[in-house]
Amino acid sequence: VAFDVDSALHRVDWVQAKADLARDDFDNGRSPVALERSFAESEHVAFAWDGAQLVGMARLLSDGVCNAYLLDVWTASSHRRRGIGSAMVRYLLERVPGQHVGLQTSDAGDFYRELGFRAQPEFMATVVGTWLDNPANRACDKSDAAQ
Numbered sequence: 688v689a690f691d692v693d694s695a696l697h698r699v700d701w702v703q704a705k706a707d708l709a710r711d712d713f714d715n716g717r718s719p720v721a722l723e724r725s726f727a728e729s730e731h732v733a734f735a736w737d738g739a740q741l742v743g744m745a746r747l748l749s750d751g752v753c754n755a756y757l758l759d760v761w762t763a764s765s766h767r768r769r770g771i772g773s774a775m776v777r778y779l780l781e782r783v784p785g786q787h788v789g790l791q792t793s794d795a796g797d798f799y800r801e802l803g804f805r806a807q808p809e810f811m812a813t814v815v816g817t818w819l820d821n822p823a824n825r826a827c828d829k830s831d832a833a834q
């Protein structure tokens with residue numbers, strides 16, 4: 688399957704994207720507007736397209752100097768094991784030369800090892816208060832009340 692990778696936020700239908708993520712059991716609760724905001728506010732984004740169909744996405748936070756963090760890497764289950772995920776991650780990594788790139792994964796260790804990532808114990812994390820309980824998501828809830 689031929690596919691393209693770009694960073695064209697305007698091409699994405701976020702209601703459809705959330706539905707696609709949910710179908711693959713990879714929806715973590717953000718409304719379509721909040722999902723869009725997560726990508727729009729990220730330093731670098733990657734979308735994979737099979738024609739007009741969105742078949743993958745990924746995003747990278749970065750300070751533009753030394754540290755970056757990879758998030759929300761997803762390939763549609765119908766399109767996996769065809770190099771799309773790797774192409775999106777490489778697209779993002781090319782944009783942060785010289786930077787340390789972190790990520791957290793439960794199930795995709797083999798995928799990231801293939802791309803050169805290595806475990807670096809000990810990763811620690813906390814959620815401040817309750818997941819998604821912040822003004823950005825409350826604002827989104829209002830405008831998404833119909834969804």
Ligand SMILES: CC(C)(COP(=O)(O)OP(=O)(O)OC[C@H]1O[C@@H](n2cnc3c(N)ncnc32)[C@H](O)[C@@H]1OP(=O)(O)O)[C@@H](O)C(=O)NCCC(=O)NCCS
Pocket residue numbers: 713759760761762763766767768769770771772773774791792793794795797798799801
């Ligand atoms: C992880 C994910 C993004 C990989 O996307 P993909 O487009 O299928 O990845 P690629 O085709 O580029 O895979 C490249 C290589 O990674 C490895 N790999 C990918 N998926 C794998 C799997 N499920 N099991 C073992 N190895 C895997 C393989 O070595 C593969 O090469 P091969 O197909 O020639 O054997 C995709 O499976 C996905 O969206 N999973 C659900 C969401 C998720 O877990 N995202 C990561 C969150 S941290």
